[in-house]
Amino acid sequence: xxxxxxxxGQTLQTTIKNAVTFSGxxxxxxxxxxxxxxxxxxxxxxWFRRTDLSGDTLIPARWDAVSDSRLCTKISNASGATxxxxxxxxxxxxxxxVQNVLVEIDGPEVPVLDGSSAQFVKALVAAGLQRxxxxxxxIEVLKTIEVSNGxxxxxxxxxxxxxxxFHIDFADQSAAIGRQDKTMNMANGAFxxxxxxxxxxxxxxxxxxxxxxxxxxxxxxxxxxxxxxADVLSPGGLRHDDxxxxxxxxxxxxxxxxxxxxxxxxxxxxxxxxxxxxxxLHKLFATPEAYRMVVCDExxxxxxxxxxxxxxxxxxxx
Numbered sequence: 608x609x610x611x612x613x614x615x616g617q618t619l620q621t622t623i624k625n626a627v628t629f630s631g632x633x634x635x636x637x638x639x640x641x642x643x644x645x646x647x648x649x650x651x652x653x654w655f656r657r658t659d660l661s662g663d664t665l666i667p668a669r670w671d672a673v674s675d676s677r678l679c680t681k682i683s684n685a686s687g688a689t690x691x692x693x694x695x696x697x698x699x700x701x702x703x704x705v706q707n708v709l710v711e712i713d714g715p716e717v718p719v720l721d722g723s724s725a726q727f728v729k730a731l732v733a734a735g736l737q738r739x740x741x742x743x744x745x746i747e748v749l750k751t752i753e754v755s756n757g758x759x760x761x762x763x764x765x766x767x768x769x770x771x772x773f774h775i776d777f778a779d780q781s782a783a784i785g786r787q788d789k790t791m792n793m794a795n796g797a798f799x800x801x802x803x804x805x806x807x808x809x810x811x812x813x814x815x816x817x818x819x820x821x822x823x824x825x826x827x828x829x830x831x832x833x834x835x836x837a838d839v840l841s842p843g844g845l846r847h848d849d850x851x852x853x854x855x856x857x858x859x860x861x862x863x864x865x866x867x868x869x870x871x872x873x874x875x876x877x878x879x880x881x882x883x884x885x886x887x888l889h890k891l892f893a894t895p896e897a898y899r900m901v902v903c904d905e906x907x908x909x910x911x912x913x914x915x916x917x918x919x920x921x922x923x924x925x
Contacts, residue, residue: 618908620739622646622707627730633716634692634807634831635679637824640714644696644731647707649741652867653700655682655690659713664688668697668710670865670888676881678822680862691716694861694881695807699727701864702798704913707739722806722830724857728799743903745911748872750897754886759878761887766873768910769793769863771856773876781810782837787852793912798860804846805853808832811840859884860912866891868900869911 628643647654653668663686666672674683681691690710696717700708702724720726753762770792777784791797809823811833817823828841832850839845847853859876862884876884891897901907908914 618743618903618905618911620649620706620741620743621704621736622648622651622739623705623731624735624737627734629718629720629726629730631718631720632825633714634719634722634825635822636691636714636716638714638716640712640716640718642696642710642712642718645709645711646737647709649707649739651707651709653697653706653708653710653864655693655710655712657688657690657713657715658711660688662686662688666690668693668865669867670885670892673865673885676885678817678881680865680881680885682865689715692719693717694858695719695724696727696861697864698798698857698861699724699731699803701860701869702793702796702803702912703728703731703736704911705731705736706743706868719807719825719830722832723804723854724802724861725804728803732799743869743908743911744900745869745871745903745907746866746898747901748870748891748898750894752887752891752894752897754883754890756883756886759880759883760876761879761883762873762875763870763887763891764873764875766871769860769870769912770873771859771876772873773852773856773859774878775852775855776878777810777851781834783834783839784808784851787849789849789852789856791856793860794910794914796913798857798912802853802857802860805850805857806830806832806841806846807854808834808851811835855879863888869903871901871907871910 630641655666657664666684672682675681679692680694683689751764772790833840
């Protein structure tokens with residue numbers, strides 16, 4: 608069983624028992640990169656360190672460190688060190704209930720691997736969780752907060768556990784995607800079972816546009832779902848009929864993890880992306896009456912992402 612430990616009625620923070628390493632290329636930079644996730648102490652949080660740079664190379668995985676959110680989430684520090692496309696590994700850490708790690712990386716972008724969080728999840732579960740001597744704290748949303756940009760909206764509302772609801776509409780661009788809606792409670796390992804293997808996606812007609820802009824240089828049909836009208840160009844087709852909206856939910860979980868603690872809230876995204884979700888967190892933390900920090904007892908902790916995951920229940924980990 609893979610779940611946070613309990614002590615004296617409180618749920619304890621966790622890290623991983625053993626370091627795990629990934630090698631691959633960045634989705635947008637196309638550069639080869641090696642990334643190692645190390646255990647960390649209680650209250651450390653999640654930090655990235657650029658090992659290929661000198662000087663101040665530590666970057667907090669936090670909402671107020673986001674410096675760019677076009678097509679992916681990039682964080683930076685005051686010295687200019689950056690790491691981009693962090694949303695898939697952040698989703699994996701959140702979805703596996705890991706609160707404290709140091710991520711060392713020798714390049715500017717997290718490896719895309721297969722375009723989902725599946726390989727990250729597999730390695731984190733294999734590494735196992737280590738209990739730490741500090742209680743888990745969560746962010747309880749007390750009032751509804753909403754932001755918008757044109758037709759796109761993102762909202763956080765009070766809830767007893769983290770729910771994610773998402774709507775996408777590509778009906779006028781791709782019949783392979785069309786309109787998709789999905790709502791899910793992230794408790795009881797739902798992320799790992801239902802969302803973690805869903806890959807990033809794009810339209811074939813946008814590929815050259817992105818590459819001319821210096822983006823998607825590492826993208827291929829093997830690490831993204833590429834669609835052209837009603838056709839899915841990636842080998843093997845879709846992993847789920849609604850893989851696109853599932854991946855948007857994966858991204859949302861990763862971007863929400865930049866809050867710095869698990870959220871007890873209902874997130875609703877309507878055509879939302881990285882920028883709008885980050886804008887939502889900015890508004891939340893600028894509204895003190897909209898949230899409070901709570902220490903998680905066993906009942907509350909049972910509703911957090913990452914609790915109740917069993918290896919035998921996970922076909923992607925077989």
